[in-house]
Amino acid sequence: MNWNFPFMADMHSITIPALEAMSAVKHAFTTRKDGHGARNNGIKSPEDWRAVAEAFKIDPERVITVNQAHGENIVKVDMRNYRSMRSTQADAMITKAAGLALGVETADCVPVLLFDPATPAVAAVHAGWRSTVKKIVRKAVRKMQEAFGSDPARMIAAIGPAIGPECYEVDEPVMGPVREAFSFWKEVTAPCGKDRWSLDLVKANKIELVQAGLAKGNIHAVGLCTSCRKDLFYSFRVEGRTGRMLSVIMLKP
Numbered sequence: 001m002n003w004n005f006p007f008m009a010d011m012h013s014i015t016i017p018a019l020e021a022m023s024a025v026k027h028a029f030t031t032r033k034d035g036h037g038a039r040n041n042g043i044k045s046p047e048d049w050r051a052v053a054e055a056f057k058i059d060p061e062r063v064i065t066v067n068q069a070h071g072e073n074i075v076k077v078d079m080r081n082y083r084s085m086r087s088t089q090a091d092a093m094i095t096k097a098a099g100l101a102l103g104v105e106t107a108d109c110v111p112v113l114l115f116d117p118a119t120p121a122v123a124a125v126h127a128g129w130r131s132t133v134k135k136i137v138r139k140a141v142r143k144m145q146e147a148f149g150s151d152p153a154r155m156i157a158a159i160g161p162a163i164g165p166e167c168y169e170v171d172e173p174v175m176g177p178v179r180e181a182f183s184f185w186k187e188v189t190a191p192c193g194k195d196r197w198s199l200d201l202v203k204a205n206k207i208e209l210v211q212a213g214l215a216k217g218n219i220h221a222v223g224l225c226t227s228c229r230k231d232l233f234y235s236f237r238v239e240g241r242t243g244r245m246l247s248v249i250m251l252k253p
Contacts, residue, residue: 012232016158016220019113019249024120026056026101027113027249029160029222031232049103049246056101056250063101063248066090068126072134074143077102091131092140096121096148096251103248107234108168108226110201111160111247112137112209116150122249127205129174133181137205141212152213157220160247161233164225165190165200168237174199182207 012033019027030052053060064082066075067089074092077085082100085093093102094114102124104111109128116122125131125140137157144150165188170178175197179185188204189197202221209219226233226245234243 014161014222014224016222018156018218018220019115019158022115022117022156024117024252025115025122025249026252027115027158028052028055028246029111029158030246030248031161032234032243032245033232048244049248052101052103052246052248056248058099058101058250058253062099063103063246064093065103065105065246066093068105070128070130072131072136072139074123074136074140076143076147091127092123092125092136092143094121094123094140094144094147098251099253101248101250103246105244105246106160106162106226107236107239107242107244108163110162110205111245112140112205113158113160113247113249114140114144115156115158115249116144116148116154117156118154119144119148119150120251121148121150122251124247124249127201129170129178129199129201132201132204132208133177135181135208138208138212141209141214153215154218155214156218157209157214158249159202159205159219159221161222161224161226161229161245162202163227163235163237164202165198167225167227168199168201169193169196170199171195171197178204 073090104126112125114123
């Protein structure tokens with residue numbers, strides 16, 4: 001893990017060395033340092049990520065977010081449609097357009113950034129438990145294959161801060177869909193009381209990425225729990241109504 005301070009003196013972010021080493025792409029996982037983050041007052045604003053735009057040297061309207069719906073919709077973003085994305089219901093975006101920063105907002109859910117260095121192309125994926133059981137990361141990889149001819153074997157994945165299994169306890173209404181979706185469900189869950197289980201969403205998405213064709217060595221995770229580290233991250237499970245971090249990736253112009 002590599003800590004960077006690329007935005008402003010009063011804001012921190014995290015980057016993954018494997019992506020940081022790539023000259024064609026820029027990425028970041030923001031933190032809550034000094035109160036930075038979206039929807040601190042429960043209202044989404046284009047100004048939420050101005051600091052990100054300044055760091056990426058782009059106009060704020062080119063930091064692209066969608067209306068996340070905990071589903072499986074994946075949208076292709078380009079220079080013709082990017083202005084309409086803020087009102088589009090989706091949980092993943094893909095693009096090969098340089099200068100558009102794709103971002104997903106999280107406060108416990110799993111953010112996944114994908115980079116195909118050959119096309120090149122990128123994706124940003126929001127994987128809460130509902131989107132995870134709908135196999136959204138696998139579908140995002142497939143969408144990149146179909147839209148851009150991307151080869152999963154050469155893709156790099158970066159998984160940002162998310163709630164860890166030590167803090168994520170679920171009941172049967174969640175476990176039922178998990179069992180149904182994943183033959184490997186026993187690898188990502190553990191019983192922790194009567195009709196209660198811990199769930200490792202990060203591991204589930206890692207396995208899904210491997211099954212989508214990515215090499216294990218190309219899948220990197222920050223490995224920090226948003227619930228345990230509420231000094232660094234917003235956590236909906238701990239705090240309820242709270243802010244959001246941004247996980248963002250962009251092909252450099």
